[in-house]
Amino acid sequence: MMQPRSTDIRVAVVFGPGMRIQPMWFDVNRKQHTIRKITNSWMDKKGETVFMHFHVTDEGALYELVYNMADASWKLEQIEVL
Numbered sequence: 222m223m224q225p226r227s228t229d230i231r232v233a234v235v236f237g238p239g240m241r242i243q244p245m246w247f248d249v250n251r252k253q254h255t256i257r258k259i260t261n262s263w264m265d266k267k268g269e270t271v272f273m274h275f276h277v278t279d280e281g282a283l284y285e286l287v288y289n290m291a292d293a294s295w296k297l298e299q300i301e302v303l
Contacts, residue, residue, distance in 0.1 A: 223285065223299040232286060232295040244275055244286055249297060254279040
């Protein structure tokens with residue numbers, strides 16, 4: 222079960238054609254997590270703000286990373302230890 226969390230994080234990404242965004246790694250509490258796989262991604266909208274959601278895995282957990290397209294910020298929303 223994923224545990225809710227809302228933490229600002231730093232994410233390294235590769236921007237591709239057609240607004241494609243691929244997260245590569247992220248930092249949480251000064252610890253870098255290398256993304257092994259993107260298992261799911263989707264977009265939603267709250268008011269005028271568009272958010273891109275990514276379910277990603279490292280070697281021990283599943284994370285939900287959320288990119289706010291209005292201010293180019295990232296949040297870690299949920300974690301599930303595998």
